[in-house]
Amino acid sequence: MADGPLTWKNFIGGFVVDKPGNAAEYQTGGWRSQKPVWDNTKCIKCGVCYIYCPEPCIRQTAEGYFESDLFYCKGCGICARECWTNAIKMVQEEEV
Amino acid sequence: MSHRTGLEVSHAAAEAVKLAHVDVVAAYPITPNTHVPERIAEMVANGELDAEFIPVESEHSAMSACVGSSATGARTFTATSGQGLELMHEVLTVASSMRLPIVLSLANRALSSPLSVWGDHSDVMAIRDCGWIQVFAENGQQTFDLLLWAFRVGEDPRVSFPVIVNFDGFHVTHVIEPVFIADQEEVDRYLPPFKPNAVLDPRRPVTMGAYGPPFIYSETKKAQDFALHKSKEVMLQGFAEFEKIFGRKYNFVETYKAEGAKVLLMVIGSFAETAMDLVDKLREKGEAVGLVRIRLWRPFPQEELRQAVRGAETLIVLDRAMCFGTLAPVVSEIKAALYPEEKRPKIVSFVGGLGGRDIRLEEFEYMVRRGSELAQKGQEEIYETIGIR
Numbered sequence: 152m153a154d155g156p157l158t159w160k161n162f163i164g165g166f167v168v169d170k171p172g173n174a175a176e177y178q179t180g181g182w183r184s185q186k187p188v189w190d191n192t193k194c195i196k197c198g199v200c201y202i203y204c205p206e207p208c209i210r211q212t213a214e215g216y217f218e219s220d221l222f223y224c225k226g227c228g229i230c231a232r233e234c235w236t237n238a239i240k241m242v243q244e245e246e247v
Numbered sequence: 248m249s250h251r252t253g254l255e256v257s258h259a260a261a262e263a264v265k266l267a268h269v270d271v272v273a274a275y276p277i278t279p280n281t282h283v284p285e286r287i288a289e290m291v292a293n294g295e296l297d298a299e300f301i302p303v304e305s306e307h308s309a310m311s312a313c314v315g316s317s318a319t320g321a322r323t324f325t326a327t328s329g330q331g332l333e334l335m336h337e338v339l340t341v342a343s344s345m346r347l348p349i350v351l352s353l354a355n356r357a358l359s360s361p362l363s364v365w366g367d368h369s370d371v372m373a374i375r376d377c378g379w380i381q382v383f384a385e386n387g388q389q390t391f392d393l394l395l396w397a398f399r400v401g402e403d404p405r406v407s408f409p410v411i412v413n414f415d416g417f418h419v420t421h422v423i424e425p426v427f428i429a430d431q432e433e434v435d436r437y438l439p440p441f442k443p444n445a446v447l448d449p450r451r452p453v454t455m456g457a458y459g460p461p462f463i464y465s466e467t468k469k470a471q472d473f474a475l476h477k478s479k480e481v482m483l484q485g486f487a488e489f490e491k492i493f494g495r496k497y498n499f500v501e502t503y504k505a506e507g508a509k510v511l512l513m514v515i516g517s518f519a520e521t522a523m524d525l526v527d528k529l530r531e532k533g534e535a536v537g538l539v540r541i542r543l544w545r546p547f548p549q550e551e552l553r554q555a556v557r558g559a560e561t562l563i564v565l566d567r568a569m570c571f572g573t574l575a576p577v578v579s580e581i582k583a584a585l586y587p588e589e590k591r592p593k594i595v596s597f598v599g600g601l602g603g604r605d606i607r608l609e610e611f612e613y614m615v616r617r618g619s620e621l622a623q624k625g626q627e628e629i630y631e632t633i634g635i636r
Contacts, residue, residue, distance in 0.1 A: 159469040164407045165346030166467045167445040168454035177460075 179206070183226030185241040191216045193238035200230035200239060249429040249493070256387035256419050257282030259426045260326070260352050260412075263394035265296045266434040270321035273301035273312035278364040279416035280328040280354035287324075306331040310338035310349075317347035317409075318455055320446040322398065325349065328416055329356030329363075332370045336377070342409045343378030344471060345456050346444070348401035349409040351379075352394060355516065355567075356416040357602040365603020366416035368516065368568040371544070372576040378471060380410040380478065381545040385517045387424035390414045392495055395429070395438060400485040402441045406478040413544070415517040417603060429493060437492050475546050482543070499548035500555045501540045504530055508537030510619055511559040511592065515541040515577055516567060518606055525611040536615060541577065549584040556585070562592040563618035566630070567600040575630050593622035599633030606633055 155161045163169060187200075196215045201207070208223035209230060219230070231239040254262075260283050264272070272291075274284035290296035299316075303309045309325050317323040327335060332353060342349050356370055357363040371381065380401060384390040390412065397410035414420060429437075445453050459467055479499070486497045503519075504526050505511060514522045519540040529536040539555045539562075541548075556562055562585075566575030573579065578596040585591040595618040600606045610633050617631070 157463065157466070159466040159473070162467065162470045164404075164444050164470075164474065165344065165455060166457060166459060166463075166470075168457050169445065171452050171454075 178222055179225050180222045183221075183224060183244065185226045185228065185243055186221060186224060187219055187226075187228070187230050187239045188242045189217060190238045190240070193236045195236055195238075197235060199233050199235060203229050203233045205229060249427045249433060251425055251427050253423055253425050254387075255282060255421065255423050256390055256414065256426070257354070257421065258286050259387050259391045259424070259428070260394055260414070261286035261290065262428050263391045264324050264350075264352075265290055266429060266431060267324075267395060267398045267438055268322065269296070269298050269324045271299045271301065271313070271316040271323045272325065273303050273309045273316065273323070274325045274327070275303050275306050275309050275331060277306070277328045277331040277356075279356060279366065279420045280326045280331070280352070282420065283326040283352055283354070306334040307338060310335040310342065313349045314338060314342050314345065314347055317342070317349050317443075318345065318447045320441060320443045322402070322441045323347075323349045324351070326352040326354070328354045329358055329370045332374060333358065336374055339374055339377040339379065339409075341456060344467070346407040346471075346474075347409060348398075348407055348441070348443075350394065350397045350401060351409065351411045352390070353411050353413050354416045354420045355413055363602040364416075366418055366567075367601045367603070368413075368566070368576070369601075371411065371413050372568040372570065375545060375576065378408070378475060379545065380406075380408050380475070380482075380543075382410070382412055382543055383516050383541065384412055384414040384419065385519050385540065386419060387422065387426045388495070389497075390419065391426055391428070392489065392493065392497070395434060396485050396489055396497070398441075399438050399488075400478070400482050402443070403481045403485075404442065404444050406474070406481045407444055408475060408478060413516065418517045427493075433492055437488060479543075479546060479548070497542060498551070499543040500551040501542055502555055503538040503540065505537030505539060505555065505559075507535055508559055509535040510561045510563065510615060511537050511539050511556055512611070512615065513539045513541070513556075513562060513564045513577070513581065515544065515565075518565065518567070518600055521606060521608060522565075522611050525608055525615070528608070529612075529615065547580055547584070552581065552584050553588060556592055559592045561595065561619055561622040563595045563597065563614055565600075565606075565614065565633075566596070566598045569598055569601075573629075578630070595621045595626050596630040597633050598630045604634065610634055
């Protein structure tokens, strides 16, 4: 995309992105105002949150519970809405 | 050696595109541009030209197909007029921002409504800030020449911008003129194969026309505008090389008998040819009248323009379009360019030649007389309309 630091002088003409897969460097977590918090006492490890996450930034831990990668999580709340056991709460960023 | 032949200017334009070894032409017919793609389609069908001709369903599709084609590294051409250009508008900015050197021949046509198929400059003036390089041809030879120049300059990796070659609808497009048609060998010497900076190729994937969030969008636009201004160096090289091979000389701003002129007419497009006749007539009578013709419209050659009018007392600018609610497009550029000058001519603005109406010799003479008078006492209206009832 750029040769050196990302200033206007360093673009490949036309803003061509020549490195595949670099969307992974884009921190979409900056859009978030609320974040999902899991109550693992209610979690039945069904994976519905994992399936519905549109980002998709929810992963399964070694114990089989779920968590979101906050670098990418936009705080949309779909996981909380879909969770069968209401194990996920959307919480204001500053409250945690 | 090139040969001189009489042919319709639209067909001369098609000859230039053929000699340029174009790979892809995607076009939708619209008067007065139709004969350009029609002739190219005929060349492809007859096996005279090895190119893909895509008969798209609209001008929006034409420009979209051109964007895709150019992004794969194919030399790409399209042609349109008036409403067709307006329908392309959305995709025009995509082509220039993606730095795709598509060449477009624009047979200038008035915009509806009322419906007019005839010529003026309201089509190109409505898209003038779309980031395309824009030049004006005044006759058939210039149309042929500037199309070859457009491919060479636009595709130069230091430029990499699309180019519009303007030629007036009917007044130029449909006229049969003697034109020097270059030899293939000469054109091949002038126009190297297209080697783009980046291409769509599955073996080496890149993203073109990506999403640009606020943290990066300004930087992309600054880079684009800087590159467009800087492309003038390559354009001049393109003109110099053209003169060396073909013997015809071009510049960003061209003058006619402007040396020592107290009164200068300024015209863009084919009406400059009538204006030249008037300058000849007045010079014979000993009047210090000259002509300035704008060849390059974008990027706008501010410094060259200042030099061209230096020393004149009166500058009479003719526009073939209106910018509703403000100054006409050419005169507004001229006023902006001359504002920093300590000593600048009085500027008088005329609008005329709308929707195909002719401006005859006597009307150019009226412009000189009336313009000189208005320069003395000041022009109260923002422009005067030539020949209005």
